[in-house]
Amino acid sequence: MAYKALKSKGGKIVLELERGDDVLESITQFIEDYEVRDGVLLAGIGSLSKLGMHYVVPYEDFPEMTEDEDELDERIVSEGAWEVGNMQGMIHDGKPHVHLTVYSPERDQTISGHLESGCRVHTLMEMVLEPLEGLESS
Template sequence: METFESDDGHVIVRLDRGDLALESIEAACDDHDVDTGAVVSGIGTFSTLNIHYVDRTDLPTDRSQRNVTRKLDGAWEITDVGGVIADGEPHLHVTGFNGDRTIGGHLEAGCVVNVLGEFTIKKIDGLSLTRKPNERGVSQLTRR
């Protein structure tokens, strides 16, 4: 992993084969003091794609009943990664394609870069956000 920071608060994260995507983005947030920001661009290829997504509309109170988790091995072309960073913690979504299937969801730890990864983080100054669970246990953005 290598990171580059511009004068206007953009952080470019370059990932190489074998790097872990989410873990590297989290490290870049720590290294560059990104408290509130956004991942505004993300592309690459993964050999392991770990995601979860909500597959129901009734939203049960038990969080373990809400999500479908997928660990997908193979060559995944990542066409987009984006999301918000609050309290230094990224909440990111990803879209990937393996030649036959397109899938998207919440980016989880353990996504292994196959060829490369390139992500752009934009720091947002003058705003402090955090996430707090609502009455249904859904983490929602709020001012800190």
């Protein structure tokens, strides 16, 4: 994992990942290295060779709500080419919460959901992040 961070005068940071990098691990490492407590992932584009994500299932699939939230999500791990059309999220208390929309030309399938570890960069991934200072919970 060797991300490249380019900082602008306005405080925004462009984060570039290379082939084979784990996307979530790289974002987490960046947060630790730059001591980002709170921030926003404004945009992200690129490609993946492995997808790891989850998304919420329709309510009719679980008519009786349970204490086990794992039953409310569908998890996906998939090898193959995935194009990242959009990636956005928040950093709160030093933890990233990222959503993405991906397309697989092999499957002719588009999926949106929550980024999980295991997503591997295929060729390149570029993100724009902005650290936020002074956020307080109300």
